[in-house]
Amino acid sequence: MFITSKNAITEAINKDLVKILYIKSPLSKREKEIIKLAERKKIKIKIVDKKEIESIIGKVYSIVAEVEENAEIGIDSFLDKALNKDLKEKRKPLIFILDSITDVHNLGAIVRNAYFFGVAGIIIPKDNSAKVNEKVYEVSQGAAYHLPILTETNLNKALGKMKDKGFWIYYASEKGEISLENFRFDYPTAIILGNEHIGVRETIKKNSDGSVVINSLNDFDSLNVSSASAIISYAYSIFKN
Known part of the structure; x- marks a missing residue:
């Protein structure tokens, strides 16, 4: 897989996930800094022309990284x-489960x-979901x-494992x-975020212990799912037992 975002390339280098770094002149100051980091990590660097x-990425970029994807892990190891992780941080973990995002x-x-806010991980279904x-x-x-x-074939089975x-x-x-604002994160918690148009599927709701709402200050109930994740994540980050 190839990536072109400078921030993503930097993170991939720091995680030792870059196989080859392709570069084409001229380079910006930021790109030169990335190359120095890659050299320190002894990553193969290949100079290419336009x-x-x-031919590699379909467009012209001055820096492209070929990266390894994160290794798949089983749900037991994931949990x-x-x-x-959260035992060390002396707080209970929060995991997001994404249904049909x-x-x-x-x-x-x-x-x-x-x-950003310290959520422990995310579970997505294998089908009917955006891929990483x-x-x-x-x-x-x-x-x-x-x-x-974690990518799971059957979310309901995953919920059973989590319970x-x-x-x-x-x-x-x-x-x-x-x-x-009244929700307590005082035990290991998973919150399911559903598709903005159809919400969480009924079959998933049946295996849940309850539901949580982000209250609107106006007569307007529309909130982007990524915005909702930020609000929930922040509430979790400031929660005190």
Whole structure:
């Protein structure tokens, strides 16, 4: 996979995920700094011309990175990692489950918000979902290289596994039962974010323990799903037992 976002390339280099760095003159100051970082990491750097760079990515860029995708991990390891991480931080973990989020820009923004505010990870379904691709890495500004993202074939089975590990499952809805300002993150929690048009599927709701609502100050219930993820993530980050 190839990426062109400078922030994403920097994060990929720091995570030792870059296979080859392709560069074409002239270079900006920022791009020269990225090259120095790559040299320190002993990453292979290949100098190319306009024709070569265009054949690689389809457009002309002065810097392109070929990267390895994050390794897939099983749900048990994913959940154990979340629980261990937050045990060290002395707070309970929050995980986002994304149901039918098909827009890569929304997915990238949710990943960025989640990582910024310390969410432990994200679970997405294998089907009917945006994939973690180049655009997600770029929109997330490289956060997708740091935040664990698990792809699951069956979300309901994943919910069962999470409950076995002590997680409580809630879904976000404009008709939610618990107002976010009154919600307590005092146990391992998963919050399901659904498609903006159809919400969380009924089959998923049935396996949830309840629902949460972000109250509007006006008679207007429309909120972008990535914006909702930022608000929930912030509420989690400032929660005090």
